[in-house]
Amino acid sequence: MSGLFNEEPTVVMRRSNFKAEQNEVAHESIKIDLTGAEHLIESLAIYGSPLLNAATELLGILVTISRQGSPLDIDRFRQSLIKAISAFRQKGVHLDYHPSIIEKSCFVICAAFDEAILYTSWGEKARWENHSLLSKTFSERNGGEVFFQLLDKASEQPAKLVDFIELQYVLLMLGFKGRYRHKEQTNLHEIKSDVYEILRHYRPESVLPTPKTPILPIEKEPWRMWSMRKLAALAGLLIVSGYVFSEYWYYNRSQTIIAQSQVIDKTSVSINDYTLEQQIEAENDNAGNALKESMMHNQMNAVNWEILLAVFSTSADANQLASVLNKSGYNTVLKQNEHGIELVIKASNDLSSIRKLNSELNVKFGLNATIRKAQK
Incomplete structure (x- = not known):
């Protein structure tokens, strides 16, 4: 973080035109056991400050607020943020900080979230200021003013509160303006510069690693594209072959179907003759049954x-x-x-x-x- 304002000359880097040494080392498939990998984020240490490491998840959400669209359920989204802040508070209990520092950290994070959401189109439409995180968690509404008051008090004893100051600095660099949003930005830039000077005194300079050119693996050269004449000839050959094969297949199938249809015609003629005889017999039986029913009805x-x-x-x-x-x-x-x-x-x-x-x-x-x- 301390390297953000270094006045160092720009180094122009270009890829040199050289042929990488051929590497014939066989790549063996390595199986990695990922059991419990979902819990690694809890112990992930990105920053030198334990307070920033504990707030990593919240900072990641804060960065995406301005780019994401309106949540489907505003109330559910608000509850998820409150739950994440409560989880941050629980992590802070196990850190070597005074409880007041954890509470003040939760306060400034809530203020940053409220401002980021309030100045989005969907946050303004949903009237976020009426149900902000500060009002829900701390019963406060003037987060933009209190944020800088806390920063001034922390700057009076930076040796003890350097981690808290660094958290506020990160929030400022992520776009938090507070009471300076509708004022001249010169004062805000001066505050950022002063905070950076405090942090630079307590945070060592970090040297960026020099990039190394990786050894590229040997790949097979791609096949050379065929000419249009070859492609046209291949397409014509495939079409002619398909036509000849389909005609041969249709001829064999048609002969079988014709033979079956002839057998069906002969069978249908026999069935029609038999059906006609059955109909005649049925009509005779029906006439006899009707006569019997008539006689029985008369007797009844x-x-x-x-x-x-x-x-x-x-x-x-x-x-x-x-x-x-x-x-x-x-x-x-x-x-x-x-x-x-x-x-x-x-x-x-x-x-x-x-x-x-x-x-x-x-x-x-x-x-x-x-x-x-x-x-x-």
């Missing part, structure tokens, strides 16, 4: 039928049911025999009418009436 209509409603042991019960049925419009008759007193409906030779009447009585009066031939 020649018989008188009656409906047996119930059998009673006492005349009082029989007369009571007969009275109910007679009032409903049914003509009933009481018959005395050795089984008891029978209550019946008068006889009729129309069997279909008798059946309808029987069903009607059973449904209407809950009887178990039956049809029988009329008793003399």
